[in-house]
Amino acid sequence: MRFLLIGIGGVYNYGCEAIIRGTERMLHEQWPDAKVVYASRRPEDDRARLKGCNIEIIRRKRVGRYSPRNVLHKLLSIAGISWYPTTDPPVIANGYDAVLSIGGDIYTLGPNGSGPRGFMRFGDECERRGVPYVLWGASVGPFSQNPETERVFTKHLKNISLITVRETATVDYLQTLGVINNVIPCADPAYVVAPEIMADYTSQRKDPTIGINLSPLSVRHTGHSLDESVHTQARTIEGLIQALHGRIVLIPHVVCDFIEGDDDLRYLRKVKQAIACEYQGAVTLLNNDTGFVGTKKELMECDLVIAARMHCAINALSACVPTILISYSRKAEGMCQYVYGNSDWVVPLNEFLPDSISRKVSRLIGQVEETRGYLAKRIPEIQDDAFRPAKALKDMLEGRQTCRGKAISSWK
Secondary structure: OEEEEEOOOOOOEHHHHHHHHHHHHHHHHHOOOOEEEEEEOOHHHHHHHOOOOOOEEEEOOOOOOOOHHHHHHHHHHHOOOOOOOOOOOHHHHOOOOEEEEOOOOOEOOOOOOOOOHHHHHHHHHHHHOOOOEEEEEEOEOOOOOOHHHHHHHHHHHHHOOEEEEOOHHHHHHHHHOOOOOOEEEOOOHHHHOOOOOOOOOOOOOOOOEEEEEOOHHHHHHOOOOHHHHHHHHHHHHHHHHHHHOOEEEEOOOEOOOOOHHHOHHHHHHHHHHHOOHHHHHHEEEOOOOOHHHHHHHHHOOOOEEEEOOHHHHHHHHHOOOOEEEEEOOHHHHHHHHHHHOOOOOEEEHHHOOHHHHHHHHHHHHHOHHHHHHHHHHHHHHHHHHHOHHHHHHHHHHOOOOHHHHHOOOOOO
């Protein structure tokens, strides 16, 4: 069997690294001799970061801004004609048994209110060529703010071979669109990466160690400038230190030296620099680019974690570290509901303020032992869920459709 993984921009985003690593593990559990190929925009960098992962990396070609098809797209749009070129040449899918669209939340509305139609068209072309196209470990939408985009994507989603969905909010949304029979609920592939790394709470600390992940990507959802967000979040961290007398570890989960607006490390440096001198001794910044597994080892040393990046939250949760998710989209709410069975431990980004977050953290610390015990039971269940897509994919490729019609009714 041959599988092509395509969709992400690079594994400098530790969440993308985890998706690759988790997916490779799942596929090889079902097909030990499978050839798993990842099409990368940054093959040299990704090859180094994915050391030890049993995959082949090929170059995913970039389409130039002034390529003929992009120029044609622009001219047609000026004329009021909607036409979208594929993001990738469909010929790349030739010879594969399935193409897996990876990335977690590629199928969402962009800043301009439009969905990724070029990538959608690539998926349609794969299906037209007889190569099953699978939306893998995904969050989808909502596209409700753009009815035309929602209509186009609904048709696409109904026609592709398989959709594996990582949280209940997406399952519910797809049901409203009538996208049901090709949907398999699952857990994010990141949950099965380095499962041996687990928090050990045998030694008790008097003061809590709190890991905090903040990202520049979330700033656009605050309505404030970057400098205003840095200032506000620095004051919030000071408030946490005052209230809890704890130690703060600032934890990047995307390290990107070529796009500052997507680089947690540079952003967290600014946050740390903005923290008053009297609190600097209580704040540590992880300066090393340690990747998903290395960061998991740091997260397991925390008593609890507050995470803006979805995969940072998953990284901590999978190590059984009680985690509060900072929400700037519905996917965090869906993930919180999926893991905890409630929305108690999700905080809207605009409520990441000294009083509100201190109350939330104090409440979690008050029931931290209970939460650790719950996660110790829940995470193995989630890891079992993570393997469901590969089993469903195997059924589909063997011509059996039994999992598809029963998928939703069996989801817990």
